[in-house]
Amino acid sequence: MNVLLRIIALVLKELATVFKEPRSRMTIIVPPLLQMFVFGYAASFDLHQARFAVWDQDHGPAATQLISDMRASNVFLYAGEVSSPAAVRRCIDNKKVMMVLEIPAEFQRNLTSRGNGRVEAIVDGRNSNTAGTALIYLSSIISEFNNQWRAANHLPRAPVDAVVRAWYNPEFESRWDIVPGLIGLLTLLQMILLTAMSVAREREQGTLDQLLVTPMGPLEIIAGKCVPTLLIGLGQATAALLVARFWFGIPFAGSYGVLYLGLGIFLLASIGVGLFVSTFTATMQQAMLGTFLFMVPFAILSGLTTPITSMPPLVQHITLIDPLRYAVTLIHEVYLQAYGLNGIWPQLWPLMLIAAATLLWSSWAFWRKLN
Amino acid sequence: MNIADASTAKLRCAHVHRSFRRKNGSMLRAVVDVSLVARPGTVTALVGPDGAGKTTLLRMITALITPDQGSIEVAGLNVVKSPAAVQAMVGYMPQRFGLYEDLTVEENLNLYADLHGVRPGDRAAIYEPLMKMTALAPFMHRLAGRLSGGMKQKLGLACTLVRTPELLVLDEPTVGVDPVSRRELWEIITRLVGDNGLTVLMSTPYLDEADRCDAALVLYEGRVISDGPPKAMRDLAAGRVFRVSPPVGQTPRYMQARLMAQPGIVDAVPEGGQVRCVTATGSQTVNPLANLMPQAAVPRFEDGFMITLPQKPHTDSSANAADHKTPPDKTPVHNSNKNQTSNPAASQDPVVEVHDLVRRFGEFIAVNHVSFTVRRREIFGLLGPNGAGKSTTFRMLCGLLPPTSGTLRVAGVDARRAGAAARQRLGYVAQKFSLYGHLTMAGNLAFFASAYGLHGRKRRERLAWAIEEFGLADYLQILSGAAPGGYKQRLAMACALLHEPELLFLDEPTSGVDPLARREFWQLINTLAECGVTVVVTTHFMEEAEYCDRLIILNNGRILAQGSPAEVRRHATAKGSQPPTMEDAFIAIVEASAAAAGGKA
Numbered sequence: 005m006n007v008l009l010r011i012i013a014l015v016l017k018e019l020a021t022v023f024k025e026p027r028s029r030m031t032i033i034v035p036p037l038l039q040m041f042v043f044g045y046a047a048s049f050d051l052h053q054a055r056f057a058v059w060d061q062d063h064g065p066a067a068t069q070l071i072s073d074m075r076a077s078n079v080f081l082y083a084g085e086v087s088s089p090a091a092v093r094r095c096i097d098n099k100k101v102m103m104v105l106e107i108p109a110e111f112q113r114n115l116t117s118r119g120n121g122r123v124e125a126i127v128d129g130r131n132s133n134t135a136g137t138a139l140i141y142l143s144s145i146i147s148e149f150n151n152q153w154r155a156a157n158h159l160p161r162a163p164v165d166a167v168v169r170a171w172y173n174p175e176f177e178s179r180w181d182i183v184p185g186l187i188g189l190l191t192l193l194q195m196i197l198l199t200a201m202s203v204a205r206e207r208e209q210g211t212l213d214q215l216l217v218t219p220m221g222p223l224e225i226i227a228g229k230c231v232p233t234l235l236i237g238l239g240q241a242t243a244a245l246l247v248a249r250f251w252f253g254i255p256f257a258g259s260y261g262v263l264y265l266g267l268g269i270f271l272l273a274s275i276g277v278g279l280f281v282s283t284f285t286a287t288m289q290q291a292m293l294g295t296f297l298f299m300v301p302f303a304i305l306s307g308l309t310t311p312i313t314s315m316p317p318l319v320q321h322i323t324l325i326d327p328l329r330y331a332v333t334l335i336h337e338v339y340l341q342a343y344g345l346n347g348i349w350p351q352l353w354p355l356m357l358i359a360a361a362t363l364l365w366s367s368w369a370f371w372r373k374l375n
Numbered sequence: 376m377n378i379a380d381a382s383t384a385k386l387r388c389a390h391v392h393r394s395f396r397r398k399n400g401s402m403l404r405a406v407v408d409v410s411l412v413a414r415p416g417t418v419t420a421l422v423g424p425d426g427a428g429k430t431t432l433l434r435m436i437t438a439l440i441t442p443d444q445g446s447i448e449v450a451g452l453n454v455v456k457s458p459a460a461v462q463a464m465v466g467y468m469p470q471r472f473g474l475y476e477d478l479t480v481e482e483n484l485n486l487y488a489d490l491h492g493v494r495p496g497d498r499a500a501i502y503e504p505l506m507k508m509t510a511l512a513p514f515m516h517r518l519a520g521r522l523s524g525g526m527k528q529k530l531g532l533a534c535t536l537v538r539t540p541e542l543l544v545l546d547e548p549t550v551g552v553d554p555v556s557r558r559e560l561w562e563i564i565t566r567l568v569g570d571n572g573l574t575v576l577m578s579t580p581y582l583d584e585a586d587r588c589d590a591a592l593v594l595y596e597g598r599v600i601s602d603g604p605p606k607a608m609r610d611l612a613a614g615r616v617f618r619v620s621p622p623v624g625q626t627p628r629y630m631q632a633r634l635m636a637q638p639g640i641v642d643a644v645p646e647g648g649q650v651r652c653v654t655a656t657g658s659q660t661v662n663p664l665a666n667l668m669p670q671a672a673v674p675r676f677e678d679g680f681m682i683t684l685p686q687k688p689h690t691d692s693s694a695n696a697a698d699h700k701t702p703p704d705k706t707p708v709h710n711s712n713k714n715q716t717s718n719p720a721a722s723q724d725p726v727v728e729v730h731d732l733v734r735r736f737g738e739f740i741a742v743n744h745v746s747f748t749v750r751r752r753e754i755f756g757l758l759g760p761n762g763a764g765k766s767t768t769f770r771m772l773c774g775l776l777p778p779t780s781g782t783l784r785v786a787g788v789d790a791r792r793a794g795a796a797a798r799q800r801l802g803y804v805a806q807k808f809s810l811y812g813h814l815t816m817a818g819n820l821a822f823f824a825s826a827y828g829l830h831g832r833k834r835r836e837r838l839a840w841a842i843e844e845f846g847l848a849d850y851l852q853i854l855s856g857a858a859p860g861g862y863k864q865r866l867a868m869a870c871a872l873l874h875e876p877e878l879l880f881l882d883e884p885t886s887g888v889d890p891l892a893r894r895e896f897w898q899l900i901n902t903l904a905e906c907g908v909t910v911v912v913t914t915h916f917m918e919e920a921e922y923c924d925r926l927i928i929l930n931n932g933r934i935l936a937q938g939s940p941a942e943v944r945r946h947a948t949a950k951g952s953q954p955p956t957m958e959d960a961f962i963a964i965v966e967a968s969a970a971a972a973g974g975k976a
Contacts, residue, residue, distance in 0.1 A: 006828035009825050009828060009830060010825055010826055010828065012825070013821070013822050013825030013826060014826075016822075017811060017814065017818070017822045020811075020813065020814055020818060021811060021813045021814070024813045024814070024854075025813050209809055209812065210805045210806070210807060210809030211809045211810065211811060213770075213773075213775050213803070213805055213809065214803065214805055214809045214810075215826070216774070216775055217773050217774065217775065217798055217801065217803040217880075218798060218823070218826040218827060219795035219796070219798045219799045219826070219827065219828060220795070220826055221795060373776075373777075
């Protein structure tokens with residue numbers, strides 16, 4: 005009875021502290037929404053008018069058809085023709101184009117005689133993200149070309165194998181990929197920051213000591229920090245979800261129940277990280293720095309911007325302790341792929357583990373400081 | 376102030392105003408219509424509690440902020456028009472001494488010499504007398520952060536003196552510094568003024584320091600409430616200051632509380648086992664102390680100051696009801712079912728037992744083999760300068776910090792294993808009255824009521840009690856962060872007493888509080904002790920030891936003396952007719968232990 009009364013008092017106190025002051029009220033509402041819009045538009049890897057050149061050594065009708073297919077797409081912009089390896093190197097080096105399509109001399113003959121042709125794409129790899137995206141577009145154009153060629157020539161199979169396929173996002177809109185992931189990224193930042201700052205504020209103002217001399221135990225104090233922050237986090241996730249669904253118009257495929265269950269556990273893990281940060285910071289300034297110490301690697305290693313599979317093996321192992329990695333995958337799986345509880349289980353249990361580890365560690369650290 | 380004064384003055388402030396915008400948009404009038412003149416070769420004191428406007432005024436004089444209205448001239452130069460020239464002439468020591476803790480003593484001096492453009496060739500000749508005067512010569516290569524509070528203060532002063540300033544401005548140079556260092560600093564200032572004709576302006580919360588100055592300005596809430604030589608203030612109290620001895624079996628603080636409440640008495644403080652009283656009228660009329668065999672005492676600045684203040688509530692309660700200086704009409708009643716006894720003698724039953732307590736922070740020993748016992752119903756004081764180990768000991772008592780070694784029993788329970796039940800029995804008021812600033816006064820009360828598990832009728836009763844006894848009714852909907860200082864203190868006390876603790880811990884409750892509020896506060900503590908609460912209190916005001924039943928004096932982590940105020944005072948010998956003060960005792964004990972250490976070596 006008393007324990008419940010005390011925890012309710014802590015929760016109300018925490019919520020009042022956040023919402024009564026105009027500045028802290030602003031920081032939990034405005035930045036997440038603002039970032040949702042800014043990242044939603046700015047952090048898009050969509051290609052528009054990517055310039056490409058062609059080294060056509062064949063000049064057959066098939067090659068001409070392929071080139072005109074590419075020119076017809078509004079992704080690529082035809083920049084001209086080159087005719088030597090040196091020219092290819094030159095135009096990529098000075099960023100005149102980002103891709104050169106090389107069509108070998110025997111392309112038409114191989115296609116008609118053996119039903120099998122090969123083209124080569126030379127891509128400016130300096131920007132791996134756009135290059136990767138460009139290749140995906142290219143392969144989709146080729147596969148479209150394949151379909152037509154096979155139908156016209158009654159071939160049993162595709163003359164050129166399309167290696168890269170894009171599921172769930174047939175229009176190649178990277179916004180579909182990024183925006184749902186942002187729900188995880190933004191709430192993670194807010195949860196760590198809110199928790200770490202609220203503990204640091206109490207430390208700075210001496211109210212933490214005041215709490216510790218009351219009959220409240222460390223677990224109650226931790227619960228008093230978790231519950232209100234979790235409520236705020238669920239509110240923010242909902243706001244972000246509404247922006248994704250209705251502003252960006254990304255259709256929601258899965259179950260809201262499953263998504264909120266996953267989000268709840270992810271938010272607890274984030275709060276745990278925030279408490280973990282707070283155990284080794286004494287001031288609000290240190291809490292702020294501590295938050296970004298965790299936030300930046302978490303964001304980079306989450307797979308949201310760089311695919312985890314394209315990271316070095318050692319770094320891939322480090323991503324295993326990143327709660328955002330699981331959250332981004334989980335949100336994609338529920339939002340875009342309509343996975344159920346079974347489907348997201350591989351993401352769910354690591355999040356539970358992270359939440360349990362950080363929360364227990366923080367409770368222990370609180371307890372140890374007093375004993 | 377006459378024209379001749381103004382023309383030769385080192386400092387002249389005329390009708391200076393300065394306001395700040397608070398976060399909530401309202402204006403804080405930090406300095407209101409302050410005028411002052413400092414003549415060459417004098418020491419002027421700015422006296423007042425925290426928030427009186429002392430630092431704001433000093434920062435305007437040193438051209439760090441500009442006044443909204445009025446003019447300030449240093450040696451004839453206007454600070455607003457030529458701030459750089461003024462800063463080149465003024466030596467300024469901010470609070471916390473303005474030192475770089477990660478630099479050595481010598482590097483700090485060099486830095487200040489560089490900043491003031493002192494040529495390297497001249498430095499040795501300048502440093503030598505400074506180091507001699509401050510006795511810092513053996514510590515030239517020690518990091519400033521590792522000096523004691525008193526040494527930091529002297530180094531801070533030396534840094535401002537690397538070139539001779541026209542005006543030396545010191546912001547609270549003696550706060551929280553031990554009595555020995557405080558005495559040494561005053562010797563240095565007196566010598567600088569006497570030998571070099573330096574002009575000094577310093578701020579202080581200690582009224583006794585005003586007695587040592589040539590002029591004293593008392594500031595309160597930004598306004599000058601008295602101005603002039605301290606002698607004028609002392610003369611106000613001439614023939615009105617007496618000492619009376621308590622009857623056998625009565626403590627001085629018990630008698631003091633009764634006298635303070637008596638009409639015709641302006642001030643009463645326990646001192647040297649007696650009570651020092653200031654009567655409302657001169658001795659030619661009937662002395663309210665006549666039947667107590669009063670002995671006349673030498674008036675001090677503080678006595679005159681208390682006479683000038685608006686009077687106590689029992690003579691004028693309605694007019695000041697809304698003023699936060701005024702104590703509640705009734706003294707707070709705690710545990711009202713318990714009988715109030717006329718003899719509040721402590722029982723022998725120990726409530727706090729500390730044995731051989733040690734706390735280290737790395738190499739540093741903050742608390743060094745400390746043992747003491749607090750008995751039920753007594754007021755127990757932990758006294759000492761900043762850095763003496765008071766707060767560390769205090770935090771260990773409250774279970775906020777584990778000891779390195781030693782045993783510590785609070786209310787019969789090992790403080791290391793004090794569970795919720797044990798904590799339910801104690802109340803704690805932190806330094807600076809730690810409250811939730813974003814919650815209203817009512818919100819804070821409700822939160823702490825829940826924290827202590829109060830509910831139902833009991834909760835309503837206790838909240839009503841707190842609101843009434845601490846006079847909080849008109850302030851309940853104000854955010855506690857925006858409440859006046861006096862109300863923060865009241866709210867903090869109310870929150871700590873909601874659950875009727877039997878043991879109350881108070882950490883520096885009177886630091887930075889004006890003299891009237893301090894007396895009010897001690898009156899409240901008295902009442903609580905009489906109602907059966909054991910009170911453990913820390914303070915750096917040595918004279919406040921007189922309010923305690925027993926006390927320990929800490930310095931450098933060790934107990935210098937312990938016992939009743941009378942027992943501790945016995946360490947010092949009387950100076951003439953005046954009995955020794957706690958401060959005399961502290962100095963005598965430090966000197967005796969230094970002599971003993973010297974004898975052994």
